[in-house]
Amino acid sequence: MRDRITAVRRNVLARHLFLALVGLLVVVVVVESISDYRNTQLASMAYLGIAAGGLTVLTGTNGQLSLGHGALMAIGAYTSALLLPDSDSSLPLSLVILAAVAVTLVVGAAVGLAAARLHGPYLAGATLALAVAVPGIALYFKETLGGEQGLRVVMPDIPVWVLDLAFFVTGQDLSRSRYTAYVGWLTLIVVFVLLANLSAGRTGRRWRAVRDDEVSAELAGIDLGRARVSAFMVSAAAAGAAGAILAFTVKLAAPSAFTLTLSLTLLAAIVLGGLGSLAGALIGAALLTFLPSVVTDVGRSAGLSDIQAAELAPLVYGLVMVAVILLAPAGIVGSLRGAVQRSATTRRTTSPTTTKGTAS
Amino acid sequence: MQQFLNTALSGLTLGMVYAAFALALVLIWRSTRIVNFAQAPMAMLTTFVALVVIDAGHSYWLGFVAALVSGLVLGAVLERVVIRPVEGKAEINAVILTLGLFIVLHGLAAVVFGNRYRSFPAPFGLEGLTVGSTTIALNGFGIFTIVSVLVVMGLLVALFRFTDVGLRMRASAFNSEVARLLGVKVGAMLTLGWALASLVGSLAGLLIAGGSLVHPSYMDSVVVFGFVAAVLGGLDSPLGAVVGGLILGLSLSFVSGYVGSQLVALAALVILMLVLTLKPGGLFAQAAERRV
Numbered sequence: 001m002r003d004r005i006t007a008v009r010r011n012v013l014a015r016h017l018f019l020a021l022v023g024l025l026v027v028v029v030v031v032e033s034i035s036d037y038r039n040t041q042l043a044s045m046a047y048l049g050i051a052a053g054g055l056t057v058l059t060g061t062n063g064q065l066s067l068g069h070g071a072l073m074a075i076g077a078y079t080s081a082l083l084l085p086d087s088d089s090s091l092p093l094s095l096v097i098l099a100a101v102a103v104t105l106v107v108g109a110a111v112g113l114a115a116a117r118l119h120g121p122y123l124a125g126a127t128l129a130l131a132v133a134v135p136g137i138a139l140y141f142k143e144t145l146g147g148e149q150g151l152r153v154v155m156p157d158i159p160v161w162v163l164d165l166a167f168f169v170t171g172q173d174l175s176r177s178r179y180t181a182y183v184g185w186l187t188l189i190v191v192f193v194l195l196a197n198l199s200a201g202r203t204g205r206r207w208r209a210v211r212d213d214e215v216s217a218e219l220a221g222i223d224l225g226r227a228r229v230s231a232f233m234v235s236a237a238a239a240g241a242a243g244a245i246l247a248f249t250v251k252l253a254a255p256s257a258f259t260l261t262l263s264l265t266l267l268a269a270i271v272l273g274g275l276g277s278l279a280g281a282l283i284g285a286a287l288l289t290f291l292p293s294v295v296t297d298v299g300r301s302a303g304l305s306d307i308q309a310a311e312l313a314p315l316v317y318g319l320v321m322v323a324v325i326l327l328a329p330a331g332i333v334g335s336l337r338g339a340v341q342r343s344a345t346t347r348r349t350t351s352p353t354t355t356k357g358t359a360s
Numbered sequence: 361m362q363q364f365l366n367t368a369l370s371g372l373t374l375g376m377v378y379a380a381f382a383l384a385l386v387l388i389w390r391s392t393r394i395v396n397f398a399q400a401p402m403a404m405l406t407t408f409v410a411l412v413v414i415d416a417g418h419s420y421w422l423g424f425v426a427a428l429v430s431g432l433v434l435g436a437v438l439e440r441v442v443i444r445p446v447e448g449k450a451e452i453n454a455v456i457l458t459l460g461l462f463i464v465l466h467g468l469a470a471v472v473f474g475n476r477y478r479s480f481p482a483p484f485g486l487e488g489l490t491v492g493s494t495t496i497a498l499n500g501f502g503i504f505t506i507v508s509v510l511v512v513m514g515l516l517v518a519l520f521r522f523t524d525v526g527l528r529m530r531a532s533a534f535n536s537e538v539a540r541l542l543g544v545k546v547g548a549m550l551t552l553g554w555a556l557a558s559l560v561g562s563l564a565g566l567l568i569a570g571g572s573l574v575h576p577s578y579m580d581s582v583v584v585f586g587f588v589a590a591v592l593g594g595l596d597s598p599l600g601a602v603v604g605g606l607i608l609g610l611s612l613s614f615v616s617g618y619v620g621s622q623l624v625a626l627a628a629l630v631i632l633m634l635v636l637t638l639k640p641g642g643l644f645a646q647a648a649e650r651r652v
Contacts, residue, residue: 065452067459114633120451121395122636124459125587128397129629132584139622260580264463271456308471315467321460325453326445 012200020193027185031178032170039181040249041289046184047073047245049285050191052269053278054238059267060276061199062231063211064115068127069239070263071134074253075107076100076243078138081151081253090156093183093248100244101237108236109229116228131263135255150254153247155180184245191238192278198234207231261314268321274331283332291317366496367617368610373502375609376509377567381586382593382601383513384561389595391533391553392447397458398438400583401465402558403565406431407574408473410566411480420483427562435558439551447550469576482571505567512563513602516556529553581625585612588632594642604643 031039055069079100083091111130115123138145145151158179166174198204209217210227218224247253269288273280292313299309328335381399388396396402409430410423442461446454484500520526531539532549540546564586565579589608593600608631615627635642 059452063452065455114637117640118636121389121455122591124397124455125395125584125591126629126632126636129584129588129625129632132581133625133629136622136625140620259577261463261466261577264459267456267459268463271460304471307474311467311470311475313467314463315471318460318463318465318467322442322457322464325457325460326442329453 013197016193016196016200020189023189023192024186027182027189028169031181031185032172036175036177039175039177043177043181043184043245043249045285045289046181046188047242047249048266048269048288049282050184050188050245051239051242051266052273052281052285053188053192053195054235054242055266056270056273056276056278056281057195057199057207057238058231058235059270060274061204061211062207062228064228064232065120065124065267066115066127066232066235067124067260067263067267068111068130068134069235069266070258070260071131072104072108072111072236072239073243073246073262074134074138074255074258076104076240077247077253077257078145078151078243079103079240080244080247081153082144084153084156084247085151086154092159093156097187097241097244100247101240104240104243105233105237108233108239112229112232112236115232116225127263128260131258131260135258138255146254148255150252150256153251153253155248155251180248183248187241187245191241192282195234195238196278203230265314265317268317270331271321271324272317272331274334274337277331277333277337280331280333288317363617367613369496369498369502370617371610371613372606373498373505373609374613375606376506377564377605378582378585378589378609379602379605380509380512380560380567381564381582382589382605383516383598384557384564385586385590386593386595386598386601387516387553387557387560389590391529391550392439392443393451394443394447394454394458395587395595396554396557397455397583397587398461398465399558399561399586400579401462401469401576402431402434402438403561403582404574404576404579405465405469406434406558406562407480407565407569408469411478411569411574412473414481420481424483424566427566428559431558431562432555435561436551436555438558439554443554444547444550466576473576475576477573477575480569480572480574501570505570508563508567512560513598516560516598519556525549525552584625585628588628588635591632592635592643594644597642597644600642600644607643 031042034042051069051073055066058064058066077100080096083096083099111127115126118126138150139147155176158174158176162179163174166172166178199207206217206222206227207230209220209222210224214224217227246257250257265288269284270281271284272287273282273284292310295313295316296309299312300306304312324331330338381403384399384403385395388394388399406427410427413423413426414420438461442457443454446457482501484504487499518526520530528539528544529549529552531542532544532546533553536546539549564582568579568582585608586605589604590601592604592607593602608628611631612624612627616624619627
């Protein structure tokens with residue numbers, strides 16, 4: 001039995017699938033036990049988490065910084081909105097998500113090809129321009145993309161088998177917001193398993209090699225351009241799926257949802273959690289979803305007006321982001337992992353000279 | 361023909377502002393190798409300072425000076441307190457840090473000044489001047505814009521060329537180690553560089569706000585345009601930044617006038633991608649060395 005458990009722990013795919021199963025159970029328990037309002041929040045956390053997961057693979061694993069992920073999410077959201085114009089559309093949501101992913105993948109390939117030649121501030125500036133430019137396209141093509149008001153997303157009826165299954169498992173009727181939360185979190189789990197597997201395998205090793213040392217990577221036979229573009233495409237695909245979930249949750253695809261703030265927020269999420277860590281991306285997404293209401297309450301009780309208090313949240317996570325870069329560049333997960341490793345090495349060795357932080 | 365002329369004239373005015381903003385980015389890039397994405401909210405914050413002064417019943421000019429002075433102070437303080445620890449470290453950290461500052465300053469302005477549009481006065485008429493019997497798209501404020509940017513550029517050139525401080529600043533930007541050996545206080549020079557850049561950025565903010573609306577995010581697209589202008593000029597050359605700003609202002613004005621104002625940012629993106637793929641060192645690059 002013990003051997004079998006170690007075997008499962010060693011096998012990357014088995015480990016990820018096991019974690020996914022545990023995650024699924026947790027999701028079912030949580031979604032069923034909270035209110036509809038909280039479920040909408042949970043769905044928001046899902047789309048932030050998916051996008052942040054994609055971004056953290058790009059930035060943490062491959063070293064490319066993208067401020068354009070808000071724009072890529074917009075492409076996914078608009079694709080979904082165009083596919084779900086009224087309640088007559090019989091397209092299953094899974095196909096809508098796949099279509100959103102496919103369209104974003106194509107755009108991501110184009111952006112990635114350009115981005116592969118850039119680094120550091122140049123890449124940041126170029127993707128920043130993308131984030132600012134994309135909402136303008138929706139404004140320009142008013143007829144098809146709805147202009148300032150945006151496109152309404154009409155969710156199709158919940159399929160009967162899903163209703164039956166939900167009743168069979170939980171004994172409760174499935175409400176619409178619960179359904180959206182399930183769709184979001186199922187997508188998140190699938191995306192995270194794929195991302196985790198990719199970055200644990202050969203592809204991920206190549207991405208990291210390119211990040212750490214271009215020359216050595218090239219000497220080892222890695223095609224720099226291909227590694228960069230593939231990382232960007234994978235990341236963009238995740239952003240597309242996130243955009244689809246956003247469209248399902250908000251039931252609207254409008255330019256005002258995809259401002260520069262969204263892209264910066266995603267960056268804040270992955271920096272808070274720790275670059276390159278999927279768990280960190282999830283923690284970051286959770287902070288971004290649930291921190292605002294807490295901070296707003298604190299602000300209100302400190303004597304700020306409602307409008308002022310509502311603006312406190314970005315201020316707080318901006319400050320935290322600056323503090324993280326200055327004090328703990330490895331983020332929450334990275335710092336914890338570093339601390340654990342440090343204490344483990346201290347326990348194993350007597351010489352204190354070997355206790356070197358390995359968080360990076 | 362008249363539309364062409366008017367588009368060109370408004371492009372010229374806009375180009376001067378982009379040039380000023382690009383100059384602010386270039387000043388910081390030259391001294392610390394950091395692209396200061398927080399320049400936009402910094403300028404926004406100082407413009408709000410001016411608005412507070414003006415709304416308190418003081419003259420436009422007092423507000424103008426207050427904004428420039430607060431820009432100077434803000435730049436110096438941010439460099440000293442926040443940026444100094446990451447100077448010379450991994451470039452991705454510096455980029456993330458300036459973006460974090462971006463969010464912080466945004467949030468600060470929204471909390472203190474409110475997240476709504478407020479109108480900002482202009483010291484000169486906004487009516488187009490009349491030449492003969494036709495009205496052209498150049499107003500008093502436009503002329504003020506062009507003149508003030510030119511004056512600031514002239515002062516900067518004079519500072520860098522003819523003064524001792526300017527020489528020291530150039531030395532610390534060129535080679536900080538040698539400069540330090542020769543007794544230049546490099547840290548102080550970097551702080552001064554940030555302060556000056558922030559002042560120029562504040563000027564750009566004031567000029568964009570004049571006779572228009574201000575809002576915590578009204579400068580967001582300007583940082584993109586300023587960056588594109590700076591890259592057009594090679595990111596390293598102040599003169600290049602000015603020329604890049606003018607070229608960009610004119611091109612964007614034509615896109616806005618003949619295609620649609622919604623696509624201005626997209627046009628800036630296209631220009632940026634063209635420059636970065638065809639001439640990564642900027643329009644005036646000589647030696648082709650890997651830069652991007």
